[in-house]
Amino acid sequence: TAGSFGFSVLLLALAPVHEARLAGVILVGVGASFTLFAANANSLVQLAAPDHLRGRLVSLHLFAFVGLAPIGSLLSGSLVEVGGTRLAFVVAGSVGLAATAFAVAGSRSGRQASRPGAASLAPLERGKAG
Secondary structure (H helix, E strand, O other), rough: OHHHHHHHHHHHHHOOOHHHHHHHHHHHHHHHHHHHHHHHHHHHHHOOHHHHHHHHHHHHHHHHHHHOOOHHHHHHHHHHHHHHHHHHHHHHHHHHHHHHHHHHHHHHHHHHHHOOOOHHHHHHHHHHHO
């Protein structure tokens, strides 16, 4: 979450920058955030996958992560043609923040549903007792 959030915020911070040195400093942060996100995403996929499906899930993860990059590049290039690099960075950062917020909300609701006293598990517990 920190890598994804940092990557998105730094892309938004990079959008209005016109000075090369400042852009370089921000891009170092973008690269570090991207590396943090990519490493953690890969680790989570591998740790969550059952042993017999790990290779298949990692290949799907890599397809989504690397294989779909040309489509993102086409979209990014279209945004640059329409509104310049500022528009492309703003859209990329905004979509990243929205995806991060969606993931955080989903993980919180998943944690609440998996708690032993959660309301969604109450019927299961009653069924076991009866």
